[in-house]
Amino acid sequence: MSWCSAALLVSLVAVAIYPCSGQPSVPAQEILAKITNNEPVYYDGVQISGHLDLSSLPEARVSESLALVNCTVPNATFDGITFAQDAIFWGTAFNNSSFEKATFLGQADFSNATFDQADFSGCTFSQPAFFNGAIFKDNASFEDAAFAQDAFFNAARFQGNADFNYSQFDSYSYFAAAQFSRDALFSDMEFSEASDFSAATFSGQANFIRSRLVEPYFGDVLFSGPAQFGLVNFDGLSGFGGAVFADEAGFGLARFSHAADFSSAVFRDLALFGLTRFEDIVAFQEARFEGDLNFKGATISALLFEKAELDKETRIILNDTDISRFRARWDEIEDHVAWEPGAYLALVENYRRLGWSKDEDNCYYHYRKLDQAAKKWSWSKAIDILAWLSCGYGVRPGYALAWSLFTILCFGLVFWKGDGIRRSSRPLSGPAEEDSFPERVTL
Known part of the structure; x- marks a missing residue:
């Protein structure tokens, strides 16, 4: 066996023994024993070996604080558990874990945690809940969850479906810069206080139907x-x-x-x-x-x-x-x-209320033109055409002035062509007599 093959074999054995970058291993039973004895639990940078099943605890209750920081939890069941004190899982990776119907009476901190598949459906968070920077690699369910205090999901990444249907946020909620790679479901839920989704990204469907925001x-x-x-x-x-x-x-x-x-x-x-x-x-x-x-x-x-x-x-x-x-x-x-007659007339009335006379006239003119174009040939359409040409439906006074000038010009041209406008053939030779009438009036 060459030295390269030997080195590769040693590497594989090391990976098998310490699969998570050399994290020391802690048996799940050790943690369960501490919880049973009502001792606070704190581990940093370890891998939990075995199934961490808290559902078998007496009264399904964790009485003291539980902190697993930057740990790896391959298999865990927290369903129905009541965390009486703070539950800190900052930076921890959960491969196959469930928190269905769990109750967090203290602070719940899952900031920067990683979940293969996350189930927090029916959970109750009595104190602030932190999921800032958390990564949900598969579907994440917070259906019917209740957040009594502030909930933080800033910069969280939901790579599967995110289900918040029927959930309740009684305080402020923050989803700033969160990324939803698939469907984000927020229907039939209530945000009782302000919610912040600024700069968030919804790549799939964003469904907020029937909710209160x-x-x-x-x-x-x-x-x-x-x-x-x-x-x-x-x-x-x-x-x-x-x-x-x-x-x-x-x-x-x-x-x-x-x-x-x-x-x-x-x-x-x-x-x-x-x-x-x-x-x-x-x-x-x-x-x-x-x-x-x-x-x-x-x-x-x-x-x-x-x-x-x-x-x-x-x-x-x-x-x-x-x-x-x-x-x-x-x-x-x-x-x-x-085009819809009622809509145009509503806009005309709107401009009248605003005092925008020019917009009112232009809108009404456009309305009459479209209304005229929609009519079949009839006396009504003929009258509309006459109203259009003569005075622009009453909102184009320039039309009437132009027609007046045109009429005067036309009749003047007719009189001139018909020799109705000419100089008098008898020039005045002396001063005009007062109170006298001319022998002939020439137009």
Whole structure:
């Protein structure tokens, strides 16, 4: 055997004995014995050998603090366990572990931990829960979990599906810069306090249907897949400024009870706000729309649309929309508003309330032109054409002036051609007599 083969064999044996970069091994029974004796547990940089099954503990309870820092836990069961004190798993790698229906009465710290598959469904976190920088290599379930204090998932990476359906966040929640590589499910849940998703990345579906969000902030978020916010109840200021919606953005039947900010957001597909209620200001200033913008049946209290960019084929659908204030200059949207008589008349009334006379006239003129074009030939269409040519449907006074000047010019030309306008053949030879009439009047 050559020295190279011998070295390789020694390396393989070392890897087999110490599979995790030479971490010392601690038997699971040693940890269980300490927990049974109500002793605090603290290990740093070790590998747990055997099955760490806490479900067999008396009363399924860990009475003292449990800390496994930078450890490797190949197999562990924490289902239904109550952690009475702090549970610290900072930087620990879990290969096959489950925390289903566990209760954390103290602080739970899983910062920078790694999970092959994570099950925290039905868990209760009574104190702050930390998952900052955690990596979930497979599906992660927090379904029906309850967070009584702040929950931190900043920069966490969910490489499988992330399931937070039916969960409850009673305090602040932080998902800043989190990465969701597959579907992120947040439906039928409640954020009772502010939630921060700033700069997060959703590569799959982002589903928040039927949830309640209080002061959510999605600034600079990238939604690569469909973003579903249908039937969501937004309380407090909702921020989507600078967000990018690469797929459909669905806000149908959502309710914004306070201001909503979509300024500088980018919508690369359909932006659906059908039957949405905006009870306060909603801002789309400097936003960009590459697909249709659908407000069908929506209720809009005040919409700011200045400097918004619309692609050539983008349509703004306002059918059956109740508009109180729509601050968008007509010349910026006139080629994009989908034809519907009621929508155009609502915009005319909107501009009247805003006092934008020019926009009101231009919108009404466009409405009459489209209405005229939609009619079949009849007396009504003939009258419309006459109204168009004569006075621009009453909002183009220049038309009437032009016709007046044209008429005067035409009749003057006729009189001149007919020798109706000429010099008198009898020049005046003396001073005109006062109170006398000329022998002939020549026009």
